[in-house]
Each structure stands twice: as C-alpha cells, then as structure tokens.
Amino acid sequence: MTEFAQRVEQVSISGIREVFEAAGDDAINLGIGQPDFPTPAHARRGAIEAIENDQADAYTSNKGTRSLREAIAATYDREYGLEIDPEDIIATSGGSEALHLVLEAHVDPGQDVIFPDPGFVSYDALTHIADGTPKPVPLRDDLTLDPATVEEAITDDTAAFVVNSPANPTGAVQSEADMREFARIADEHDVLCVSDEVYERIVFEGTHHPPLEFAESDNVVTVSACSKTYSMTGWRLGWVTGSNRRIERMLRVHQYGQACASAPAQYAAEAALTGPQDPVEEMVAAFERRRDVVLDGLEDAGLEVPSPEGAFYVMPKVPEGWCDEVLDRGVIVVPGDAFGANGQGYARLSYATGMEELKAALEIIDDATRAVR
Ligand SMILES: Cc1ncc(COP(=O)(O)O)c(C=O)c1O
Numbered sequence: 001m002t003e004f005a006q007r008v009e010q011v012s013i014s015g016i017r018e019v020f021e022a023a024g025d026d027a028i029n030l031g032i033g034q035p036d037f038p039t040p041a042h043a044r045r046g047a048i049e050a051i052e053n054d055q056a057d058a059y060t061s062n063k064g065t066r067s068l069r070e071a072i073a074a075t076y077d078r079e080y081g082l083e084i085d086p087e088d089i090i091a092t093s094g095g096s097e098a099l100h101l102v103l104e105a106h107v108d109p110g111q112d113v114i115f116p117d118p119g120f121v122s123y124d125a126l127t128h129i130a131d132g133t134p135k136p137v138p139l140r141d142d143l144t145l146d147p148a149t150v151e152e153a154i155t156d157d158t159a160a161f162v163v164n165s166p167a168n169p170t171g172a173v174q175s176e177a178d179m180r181e182f183a184r185i186a187d188e189h190d191v192l193c194v195s196d197e198v199y200e201r202i203v204f205e206g207t208h209h210p211p212l213e214f215a216e217s218d219n220v221v222t223v224s225a226c227s228k229t230y231s232m233t234g235w236r237l238g239w240v241t242g243s244n245r246r247i248e249r250m251l252r253v254h255q256y257g258q259a260c261a262s263a264p265a266q267y268a269a270e271a272a273l274t275g276p277q278d279p280v281e282e283m284v285a286a287f288e289r290r291r292d293v294v295l296d297g298l299e300d301a302g303l304e305v306p307s308p309e310g311a312f313y314v315m316p317k318v319p320e321g322w323c324d325e326v327l328d329r330g331v332i333v334v335p336g337d338a339f340g341a342n343g344q345g346y347a348r349l350s351y352a353t354g355m356e357e358l359k360a361a362l363e364i365i366d367d368a369t370r371a372v373r
Pocket residue numbers: 033093094095096097120164167168196198225226227228233237238
C-alpha cells in the first residue's frame with residue numbers, strides 16, 4: 001500500500017479553522033485574516049476589460065505579464081526608491097505560493113528555516129513541505145523579532161530565516177534598525193533572508209523598510225501580494241522578487257507547479273497597482289481607528305496588550321481559559337498557540353470587522369475577562 005509522504009504527515013490543518021468550526025453561526029468573527037473592504041473598482045475593471053478584450057483566456061508568460069511585472073517594479077520604485085528589474089519578478093498565486101517557491105528553491109532536506117514564533121502558520125508547514133526543519137524563535141516582549149535572536153540561531157545547517165513585518169499574528173512592525181540588521185545578518189552569514197511583506201502598506205506608525213534596501217549581497221528575497229493591500233485575497237495574486245539567479249531557480253518550481261498566475265487576476269493586480277491609491281489610504285485609516293478602539297477596550301478589560309503598529313491584528317496576553325470563555329460567549333478569537341508554542345498565553349484578534357461589531361465584541365470580551373479572572 002502506498003503510504004503518505006512524511007513531509008505531509010508532519011503538517012496539520014491550521015488551528016484557525018478548528019476555531020471557526022467550533023463557533024455558532026451568529027458569532028462575531030474576530031478570527032478573519034482578510035480586510036472587510038471591497039476590492040477597488042478600478043482593479044475589478046482591469047480584469048473585466050481584459051476578459052472582454054480577449055486578453056485573459058490564454059497562459060501568460062510563466063513569470064506573469066510584462067506589464068504587471070513593470071507595475072510591480074514601479075511600485076517598489078515609488079514606495080521605497082528600489083530599482084527592480086521586471087525580469088526578476090515572478091507573479092504568483094498569492095503570497096502563499098511565493099513563500100512556497102522560495103523554500104522549495106532554497107532548502108535542502110534537513111536544512112533549518114528560522115522563523116518567528118508566534119508567526120504566520122505557513123512558515124512551519126511550508127518548511128516541512130520543503131523537507132526542511134522548522135526552527136521557530138521567540139519574540140521580544142513587544143512582539144517584534146530581535147535580529148540578535150536570529151543571529152544566535154544560525155548554524156551551518158541554516159538555509160533561511162523569515163522576517164515578517166508588519167506581522168501576522170502580532171501586528172508588530174520592525175524598526176529600520178532591525179531591518180538593517182537582518183540585511184547584515186543575511187550578508188555576513190551568507191544565509192537567505194525571506195522577507196514576507198504582504199502587509200507592507202498597512203502601517204500606522206513609522207515606515208516600512210524592506211531589508212532589500214540595505215542588503216549588499218543577493219541574500220534577500222521579498223514576498224508580497226495584492227491580497228491585503230487591495231483587499232484581493234480571493235484573486236490570488238502575489239509575487240516574489242530576488243536576484244536573477246534565485247528567480248530562475250524559483251521559476252522552475254512555479255513553471256511546473258503553476259505555469260502562471262491566473263491571467264484575469266494579473267490584469268486586476270496591474271490596475272490595482274497603477275490606479276488611484278486612495279482606497280488603500282482609506283482602508284488603512286479605518287484600520288487605525290479600529291486599532292485604537294480595540295486597544296482601549298482590551299486595556300479597559302485589564303489585559304496587557306502590546307500596541308500593534310500595522311496589519312489588522314492585535315495580540316493581547318490572556319489568562320488561562322480566556323479563549324474558550326470568549327468563544328462560548330459568541331466571539332471568535334484565535335488562541336495564540338495556533339501560531340507556535342510561544343503563542344501560548346496570548347490570543348490573536350483581527351479587527352477586519354465593522355466598528356459596531358467590534359464594540360459589541362469588546363463588551364463581551366470585558367465580561368468574559370472578568371469571568372475568568
Ligand atoms: C504573513 C502572511 N504572509 C503571507 C500570507 C499569504 O497571503 P496570500 O493570501 O496572498 O496568499 C498571509 C495571509 O494571511 C500572511 O498573513
């Protein structure tokens with residue numbers, strides 16, 4: 001009998017789904033990882049026009065249409081003054097596929113991948129799928145990743161380390177100084193820094209600095225997507241950029257596993273990136289207002305909560321039994337240990353939910369917190 005491959009036996013379905021399944025139909029959902037805004041009209045129109053003009057029926061180039069890759073390159077120039085050759089970009093099926101390509105192309109069996117714990121659930125799973133060994137590392141008290149922790153964890157067996165800022169599940173934003181350090185570590189230790197920047201535009205305080213700005217070698221690859229910035233999670237359009245030799249290796253995986261990203265989604269993404277950016281600014285302003293309300297509510301309930309500076313998540317420290325109590329009262333939150341062992345004692349709340357629902361949820365949370373204290 002054909003048994004299952006070890007690499008998939010080591011991966012389990014995300015703990016987030018279990019929470020959703022346990023909740024009632026009328027629960028307030030603070031578990032969701034996608035913006036509650038529509039995709040901008042001009043992005044939708046980009047896809048519709050491409051379909052109507054017969055441009056979206058066929059395979060595109062494996063890396064994606066030249067015009068999309070030019071739009072992505074122009075965005076790096078506009079946002080960060082970074083010059084990227086459109087030939088060094090692969091359009092992917094979301095940031096998820098981009099992360100998969102990076103690890104498949106760079107991790108040999110048994111090599112370590114260092115990533116934040118708590119951290120986005122895919123880092124552990126995709127490391128297993130690449131036959132690598134996950135090496136989760138703890139965060140600082142403010143829930144940012146200390147470059148020194150990463151540097152100490154590096155050995156001769158390390159293939160890569162992952163930096164994610166702004167971060168899921170913490171909302172933490174790494175400082176410019178940290179990003180400089182991550183670039184230095186990648187250069188000096190000759191290990192790959194995988195910078196997951198899917199929340200790059202959702203920043204409330206400070207500025208996002210890609211480690212790519214500071215690297216002297218080609219040891220940084222950058223993953224991003226339209227998913228969060230333009231509320232396009234369902235379109236499945238992301239990308240990876242890196243040096244040409246790295247992109248050519250990742251293309252081997254992408255070419256055979258995916259061929260190309262969905263053509264209509266590529267046209268929508270191009271329109272999103274090149275069109276007016278006000279929908280992004282409005283969404284970020286709404287997230288910031290909600291963040292402030294959520295922080296106040298959690299602090300009033302007596303919870304200790306690091307102030308998130310980006311994305312749309314907040315991660316308070318919670319007493320034993322808190323997540324179950326909150327869930328029983330009809331609010332979905334994700335227990336911190338769904339994001340790694342060090343997430344124990346925390347919970348992730350997403351505020352990609354309307355203000356009225358958030359306020360109702362905060363009242364329930366206040367009662368639930370008193371009940372478990
Ligand atoms: C940190 C992080 N990276 C990558 C992704 C994947 O994004 P996409 O929907 O573009 O595949 C997510 C999605 O939640 C995420 O939170």
